[in-house]
Amino acid sequence: MGASDTSSPSKSADMAQSEEVFVGSIDQGTTSSRFLIFDKQGEPVAVHQEEFRQIYPNPGWHEHDPNEIVTSVENCIEGALKIFEKDGHKKESIKAVGITNQRETTVCWDIKSGEPLYNAIVWTDTRTAALARELKAREGSDKLQDICGLPISTYPSVTKLLWLLRNEEKVRKAYEAGNLAFGTIDAWLIYKLNGGPKNNVFVSDPTNASRTMFMDIHSLKYSDKTIDFFSYEFDLRKVHMPEIVRSADEKAFGKLTSGVLSGFPITGCLGDQSAALVGQKGFEPGHAKNTYGTGCFLLYNVGTKPVISTHGLLATVAYNFDGKPVYALEGSIAVAGSGVKFLMNNLGFSSQSHKISELAETVSDNGGLVFVTAFSGLFAPYWIDDAQGTMFGLSHHTERGHIARATLEAVCYQTKAILDAMEKDSGHKLSELRVDGGMSNSELCMQTQADLVSIPIVRPKMRETTALGAAIAAGFASGVWKTFDELKEVNTAGQTTFQPKMSAKDSAKMFKKWERAVSMCKGWVAEEEKEEGDEQAAKELSEESKKEGQVAASL
Incomplete structure (x- = not known):
């Protein structure tokens, strides 16, 4: 040469x-x-x-x-x-x-x-x-x-x-x-x-x-x-x-x-x-993503006019790159990955988050256990501020694996409730749901999600979609990308699709039990605060009575 x-x-x-x-x-x-x-x-x-x-x-x-x-x-x-x-x-x-x-x-x-x-x-x-x-x-x-x-x-x-x-x-x-x-x-x-x-x-x-x-x-x-x-x-x-x-x-x-x-x-x-929706390239009306992070957030692109929900969802801005805002319906779940951390940090289940999913796989089902992980109340579509975390169905049969499984399922149940609300608000049923975030790494969690919502769950190989969304926003403003078409092939290779495997009857049965558990976890905080308020009022009344008695005695 x-x-x-x-x-x-x-x-x-x-x-x-x-x-x-x-x-x-x-x-x-x-x-x-x-x-x-x-x-x-x-x-x-x-x-x-x-x-x-x-x-x-x-x-x-x-x-x-x-x-x-x-x-x-x-x-x-x-x-x-x-x-x-x-x-x-x-x-x-x-x-x-x-x-x-x-x-x-x-x-x-x-x-x-x-x-x-x-x-x-x-x-x-x-x-x-x-x-x-x-x-x-x-x-x-x-x-x-x-x-x-x-x-x-x-x-x-x-x-x-x-x-x-x-x-x-x-x-x-x-x-x-x-x-x-x-x-x-x-x-x-x-x-x-x-x-x-x-x-x-x-x-x-x-x-x-x-x-x-x-x-x-x-x-x-x-x-x-x-x-x-x-x-x-x-x-x-x-x-x-x-x-x-x-x-x-x-x-x-x-x-x-x-x-x-x-x-x-x-x-x-x-x-x-919003960054995760952009990172998942949810640029068209009808595109949706669910991010399983500390909390869990499902966004559904509704186009250039906001849809004000009548079924417990939020209207939010998806992005505004060129002065023409695009809107989304959003369902927010307060506890997702933080539920896994609760098992790790508070109950000593494991020091590694992926081990919780492995523990959940040691049992074939939840053993009748339902865990409403309402550590911060319940967000969409329920909006119950006075709910607290509650486990239903504990028995001598309950193992750590059942609790781990019920913790993962809690996120999937709430996602199902949000998707049902979105279908009512938008008038359309999703054909697929794109996912990202830490809990999306769990094969069991994603398969459970597909079974409960009865649509395919699509997980990209590169799951840094939130950070990618911020990079795309910055890139559009600085000329790195000029059109959405340039991003079509970004992060498409190696994605995994989870197809529903559970019958609609079994799925509905599981969800019905969840809804019953939600209805039973209300009122804890409100009742406690009412009791504290009553005690304070009684104390103040007692003090006032003492003062009146002292005044009367001096007269």
Whole structure:
């Protein structure tokens, strides 16, 4: 082979290297943060993950340290870049960074100092159950869902903000001084990654803003009507809220101001469940995905007009890339992977999550056991704030395998209930359901899901779809991809399809038992709070009687 021949592969390699294009993705979840770097074919080439503390001050309370979240993200960027560069890639080939994040989790900070005023209250937190009931009892509460797409519950950010204003002195003082900033995790992260108060990049995209109850889902602007409704105790117009911008934007999200990617633009942002729908390429009406993460979230693309549910679902924004928003119906399940973690951490079943699925496979069925995993009440389509986790059907026959199996089945039952509600709201039955998230790794769980919903379950080989969705948003804004057609072949090879195997009769029988269990797990929290309220009222009455007696005696 001549000299001219040996030089051409080297030139081709150099050219290929110079033409490499990558997009970074910050995936800020409930239990960990990650940074992934995707190539133009949608394949992750580097990833770094870091868990952070889960803070549980009281039963039903769930908090995060907001500064710890930011630090974990910065550490993940650094860690992934080391892997990326070690593999021979240049960081200059990363064209943009996208963000996806846990939704509803609420942060309050001082707009002048940029410092948080309290821990972030996590989306799973149920301390606001009594407040939610109080708000539901107010005149006009039944009209809010038509505006913002959400019912009043412990889930949206608004109840968390009101609780903080009522109960935390630092938050109230900042409010009174006119310095209170409120945002979901995307707004907090973008603000801090852009240097905080120095640059004051304070924005949120519609997929996140729609989870607060403050945004009009039709106009994608803050709603005077909802803000007025919730301002009965505090004037929420005095609170600094982020500007609502498109999910893909070349300039609105600013740029990283420190670390190894300092100066690199942030051009995309999507709440985690919308990001998963985008990552599953659910761009057409009728496409649906279910993400089995800490919680479980099923999104169904309904097109360019929101569908306000009459069957217990949420209306949300799927994405807004070009100023023409696309909407989704959503069913949210509070406990999915966290149910598996409960068996691991609280009951000592195993130290590895995949072992729970293996344990469930040691028994042929659930042994008559039904586990309603209502650790944070029940979300869609039930919306029962006063439910608590309850096991039905325990007997001498019950083994650890039955409990493991019933824990996996609880997620599948709730998914079935959501799909039934979606069929009623949309008038269409799904032909298939695309899945991702940690629990989708369980063959038993996915087969059970297919059996219960009686449609095929399609699981992609590469299941980092949430992070991929954020990368796609950033990539559209920065010109890496220009049309949805370019993404058609992304992440299609090696997918697994689970076909239903159970008879419709047996499936219906199992689901009927679940529905009966749900009806029996209500009222625990409400009854307890009523008893506490009665005791407090009796105590106050007794004190008042004593005072009256003392006054009478002095006379």
